[in-house]
Amino acid sequence: MREAAIVLRRELRSYFVSPIAYVFGVLFLGVQLYFATAGWEDGGQASAAAFFQLMSYLFLLFLPALTMRLWAEERKLGTLELLMTFPVKVSHLIAGKFFAAVAFLALILLLTLGVPITLATYGNLDWGPVIGAYAATILMASAYLAVGMFWSSMTRDQIVAMLLTLVTLAALFLLGFPLFLAFVTEWGIPAWFVDLLEGISPFRYFVSILRGVVDTRDIVYYLCFCGFFLYANYLVLQGRRVKG
Amino acid sequence: MSMIKVENLSKSYGPAVALDGISFEVNRGEIVGFLGPNGAGKSTTMKILTGFLLPTSGSATVDGLDVVEQSLEVRRRIGYLPESTPLYTEMRVDEYLRFTAEIRGVARNKTRSAVSRVVELCGLQRVVGKNILELSKGYKQRVGLAQAMVHEPDLLVLDEPTSGLDPNQIVEVRSLIERLGEQHTVILSTHYLQEVEASCSRVIIVNLGRIVANDTRDALVASMPSGPVRACIKGPEDAILSQLAELVPTETARVVGQKNGAVDIMLDTAQTESDVEEAIAALVVKNGWGLLSMTRQDPMLEDVFRSLTTTDEKVLENA
Numbered sequence: 177m178r179e180a181a182i183v184l185r186r187e188l189r190s191y192f193v194s195p196i197a198y199v200f201g202v203l204f205l206g207v208q209l210y211f212a213t214a215g216w217e218d219g220g221q222a223s224a225a226a227f228f229q230l231m232s233y234l235f236l237l238f239l240p241a242l243t244m245r246l247w248a249e250e251r252k253l254g255t256l257e258l259l260m261t262f263p264v265k266v267s268h269l270i271a272g273k274f275f276a277a278v279a280f281l282a283l284i285l286l287l288t289l290g291v292p293i294t295l296a297t298y299g300n301l302d303w304g305p306v307i308g309a310y311a312a313t314i315l316m317a318s319a320y321l322a323v324g325m326f327w328s329s330m331t332r333d334q335i336v337a338m339l340l341t342l343v344t345l346a347a348l349f350l351l352g353f354p355l356f357l358a359f360v361t362e363w364g365i366p367a368w369f370v371d372l373l374e375g376i377s378p379f380r381y382f383v384s385i386l387r388g389v390v391d392t393r394d395i396v397y398y399l400c401f402c403g404f405f406l407y408a409n410y411l412v413l414q415g416r417r418v419k420g
Numbered sequence: 421m422s423m424i425k426v427e428n429l430s431k432s433y434g435p436a437v438a439l440d441g442i443s444f445e446v447n448r449g450e451i452v453g454f455l456g457p458n459g460a461g462k463s464t465t466m467k468i469l470t471g472f473l474l475p476t477s478g479s480a481t482v483d484g485l486d487v488v489e490q491s492l493e494v495r496r497r498i499g500y501l502p503e504s505t506p507l508y509t510e511m512r513v514d515e516y517l518r519f520t521a522e523i524r525g526v527a528r529n530k531t532r533s534a535v536s537r538v539v540e541l542c543g544l545q546r547v548v549g550k551n552i553l554e555l556s557k558g559y560k561q562r563v564g565l566a567q568a569m570v571h572e573p574d575l576l577v578l579d580e581p582t583s584g585l586d587p588n589q590i591v592e593v594r595s596l597i598e599r600l601g602e603q604h605t606v607i608l609s610t611h612y613l614q615e616v617e618a619s620c621s622r623v624i625i626v627n628l629g630r631i632v633a634n635d636t637r638d639a640l641v642a643s644m645p646s647g648p649v650r651a652c653i654k655g656p657e658d659a660i661l662s663q664l665a666e667l668v669p670t671e672t673a674r675v676v677g678q679k680n681g682a683v684d685i686m687l688d689t690a691q692t693e694s695d696v697e698e699a700i701a702a703l704v705v706k707n708g709w710g711l712l713s714m715t716r717q718d719p720m721l722e723d724v725f726r727s728l729t730t731t732d733e734k735v736l737e738n739a
Contacts (some may be wrong), residue, residue, distance in 0.1 A: 254506030
């Protein structure tokens, strides 16, 4: 675990020395605050749910840009070769990078605390759901990051990694979209299959946690989802040892 | 005990065979040069030794540990500088070296002294606080060497440590490697022959995934037929050539130049007997000519390299 922590620290530092952290942070916060405040003018409710819902859409666009470089850049620069000859297990390398990305995201999320605090000042904010919503957002973001990291390990081209991540996440998003599911049902696809499709999509679980109902099944889902893509990532990196 | 022991090691990338059953040993304290044309299998061998690649078949051990079964243990004992010196360019030199020390298992309270040791050894004092991105190629190379030995490994694996450097930097890096060789076992790959001549105690020449030679530099050179004899004789050209023809087959002698009434003759003799020179000298004395100079050009490692790595290719093409 010591090695994973060392990788995590290096990764986290690299976010902050490169402009990407600031570009990402400012852009993300700016867009988010704009949307979050835009709805209040016509006497909207002091509800955090809409704000977090919005965040899940924004992640769809922004997180692929954050994860695209994680392995692709190392492969292109050749540093992956050196990294994989350090006395560190591949699983620890993956854990270090993944949790560094999650930690970076959590730091950016901390900056959005201003929104619920403002809401609490002007209205009666129920903090329980807000905390649940932050947890849900982190889980959701982790799932996105795991997908992005996986695609980054598949190619040395960052743009390709980003596009593939975007497509994958968009497809998963569609699977959880009620209108799409209704559309598919009309096509005569069996109900159990539609249920399955909906079950795969991370969005249903997000919405469920967002409602303030923390169900262990939702959390298990996210753990499995991340585990699946991180394991695929592991297989890809181990495959490099065979293919070169 | 041998530091590296490679037996029948093969590696294929799909249908392409990069290594075709090579075997060799490297003893503790040796500096061994891995020589070969591009694509000969030098880098592949190093990547297998350092645990980055898995071999297709065969085995390799480092310090008695299997590179596949005990990969982590092996990697702890190795300092590796890959080809083209990949570095995290956004980090400062000291940050980077501290990171490599920590991740290679140097105890936390010893990282500071480990880093300052290699900074001094590699002459990095002036750039230690700079971003790696800002460094010249020579300094980057030194940072690469520094990270490879920050944990005082038993074995240093250096893949083309001087490629892309200017002549002054090459001399610096070479002398650094020689100093390292005093305490470590070093295996380095190169296609600069002078590098091997300058710093290696033994040469392994690889070609097309096979080892074609494995010996000390002197032994390899001695195995070559000796080079041509060049003599500068003052006298009538026709007489000289006709007399020489009695000594050696005529087609081997050719006039390469004429100056001040002397003929410069090159004898491409395959005969290795040293008495060719003696016979020529006797001939000159007998005829009353003047012998201005006579030298036999010794074969160089370059000749060994060329003869071993080009003939093989032709043999394969004809096969």
